[in-house]
Amino acid sequence: MDNNFLYLRRLGIDTYQEPVVYMRHDCDICRSEGFSSQNRVQVSCGERHIIATVHMVRSDLLHHDEAGLSESAWLLLGAVEREQAHFSHPAPVESMSYVRGKLYGTPFSAEAAQAVIGDIRDGRYSDIQLAAYVAASADCLLGTQEVIAITRAMVDSGRRFDWGTSPVMDKHCVGGVPGNRTTLIVVPIVAAAGLLIPKTSSRAITSPAGTADTMETLAPVGMSFEHMRRVVESEGGCIVWGGSVSLSPTDDIVIRVERALDLDSEGQLVASVISKKVAAGATHVLIDIPIGATAKVRHAERARRLGEQLVDTGAAMGLEVRVQKSDGTQPVGRGIGPALEARDVLAVLRREAGAPADLRDRSLRIAAALLEMSGKVAAGEGAARAEALLDSGAAWKKFHAICEAQGGFSEPPRSLQQHSINAERAGVVAHVNMRSLARAAKLAGAPADKAAGIEMHVRLGEEVERGQPLFTMHADTAGELHYALDFLSAHPETLSIEEPVR
């Protein structure tokens, strides 16, 4: 037995996802094992172990008998302060040979996909290895059979619900449109119709609010696999944060690297969406693809290609997938940011005067399609049925019951600071840059500050007078409000007013 032991210390350094271990360059283990910066090392505490990347420390940050762990390494290992850990060379990540093979022209086989996705799930890939995988699965390089193999491997890498019945409904929106919170309206309508719709959603990665963030201002969204099962069994539906129930756990890991590279692999997106639906136990899925210049999908042609891949891959996994295109040229509803979006949702569900019509219409259209797909509602009758369930208050009652089952309903918080942005000239609202709006909402504090964000007062094509309020910034501190306003002054293209054409 060797003497490769050091005491662990939590350094509180957040390296995001890649686990990092900090070791003194002059410690016995580094010298004996030949570890140096960027090497991968296995850190073991009894049966628990992780693979981490070494960053050498050439200062007195650590004592001679200590190794530091980054936050992700600490949590992944489940370490305890001053716990003794053993350090060794990890077995090489064999599945990287498939990634190399793919780059040399060999398609991913089912076996290759299982090995790669399994190793990614287990945290065996370093960030640069993940980047090589993402590059190897970029657009031109991934065929439909490979997308199916990866989808299956992603499903197998996590837990999976089996509801013992069919149909089980689900929905997904490809994204990029702030305020598009149809999920919180569609799920209660479909569940109120007596159908199962076990919905998992994500938190924001780069946007001011994910569906899970918005839902969290109304009810808890983080729960165990078993708790989610109980909610669905009692209420027919749920809106849960997917990260808490370990469905398709590799997805977040891959997405983060894709964002950092700004490399959107269509095949990877399809595998991501379909694997989560299969893991949630769905049989019928409606996918909303908003198209717009500042949305995620910018052209009809891309939407068509993406839609085909989603349908084909879904079919291979035993899912019936239907695709709906929608307008993606401006935000949906009035609010951008968790609580402001939740207010829009409540207004629609509670049938308040002045509830945003676009959010209501989009939700009804998706709910109608789902009702018809299920076979429980005849073709052509989905719209009327969905509307009846919403207008009768059945959907609101169901939503409230789902919230209670998830841990209790509460009203969304209100911001402490507001500032109105007014039109500097009369004219017509000609363009809305959703990326700039999202950035301003984030500078104001969203999604961490639930009440922060933007409240829109105008829509595309609307005529405005000089001085008329265009939107209101919401924040919890004056400082954050200030940052957002600074950004907006520097980015007048965020919302542009033009001369009306007479």
Added chain:
Amino acid sequence: MDNNFLYLRRLGIDTYQEPVVYMRHDCDICRSEGFSSQNRVQVSCGERHIIATVHMVRSDLLHHDEAGLSESAWLLLGAVEREQAHFSHPAPVESMSYVRGKLYGTPFSAEAAQAVIGDIRDGRYSDIQLAAYVAASADCLLGTQEVIAITRAMVDSGRRFDWGTSPVMDKHCVGGVPGNRTTLIVVPIVAAAGLLIPKTSSRAITSPAGTADTMETLAPVGMSFEHMRRVVESEGGCIVWGGSVSLSPTDDIVIRVERALDLDSEGQLVASVISKKVAAGATHVLIDIPIGATAKVRHAERARRLGEQLVDTGAAMGLEVRVQKSDGTQPVGRGIGPALEARDVLAVLRREAGAPADLRDRSLRIAAALLEMSGKVAAGEGAARAEALLDSGAAWKKFHAICEAQGGFSEPPRSLQQHSINAERAGVVAHVNMRSLARAAKLAGAPADKAAGIEMHVRLGEEVERGQPLFTMHADTAGELHYALDFLSAHPETLSIEEPVR
């Protein structure tokens, strides 16, 4: 003007190459600018600035008015303790669009190669962006025109010698064979023949010694561009560490990521070799490709392909390139490790009894080819001329003069600890695993401990008696000697003895 200033602190964390900035998650700048872990941030001190990756600190490692820098960030910025620095969002790395384009099927144009290589040189690529570039330039994806474009961009990214004359000779060995230090013998022979041979060499990345490490036990190898020029102008040749003279500076950056991915792009290797030769001002280059099961090139077919690419790319850059294949089945000479290899070199140059014949023969073969390529020596007469220059002492005299010009000759150091590994049975030396030998030499302390390493006493095919010394481990401390011996006991395949076939 904003208030995005913090005081810099050197944290002494070695992240190898990627510059990292450590910022408190609750600092005003992170809140106002929306920085979070893995974001890229521009750190500016007056005119100096770098782009670094953010690691958030959630502990009291830093004061509220401080940001920490990793070693590479500190050195790249040229920072001073407690210097005030400004933090901002960097302009996006536009050239990444070429990398994405390449992954989607668009070949690298000359313009693309210039932009990508320029940004890599300037440290604008994060590690994962570098990994995506390396993946995009893997074997099957890079055509000859692209290799040429990248080679030219790599030359343009650094400084370049112009000797105002032709021929200017150079050599390169593709590597993987410990002890293959022909450079230290070839350079003085060629220079003694009155030719120019301005040789730059690399330090070890994963091996127990690079040519620059071995040379450094005999003379200084780190010097300015201008100092190297003076050495070559006075002596006709030099053996300098390439890292110190900024020829093709992107090369080390790319190689590090390739090693971590174990992804050897042939095109990238060709661009790396040829760009350094062009930058050194060479006109005629001989490239040695050792072939062997544990060498870098394992098959004759790979050597042929690589050779063709080297010749074609060289021609496009105006270089005459000739390729020689050689045996890569066992180490060259006796020593493995900087000082031990230097002793072999000195023994050959000084014509000592018992000087390693294989090192002498390989060096003479390369020198002969170079003399003939230069046109100064007639075809078929290179071997005799090279031998005469070595045997007359002219090469040794030239080598000594080059060392003096580089800063002064000194004898290589001797190790403090030795341990002999003896044959456990009689038989024939059947296999030598050069990777295991390299690993053992590194565990013994090479290349940091110059005298550490391995001294071989037998060669492939040699008959040995039981108890006969096979090789001697050299180290400076008993601990390191012990680590190396432990590794060798666990890896008996390092040198295997088999029954002789009678």
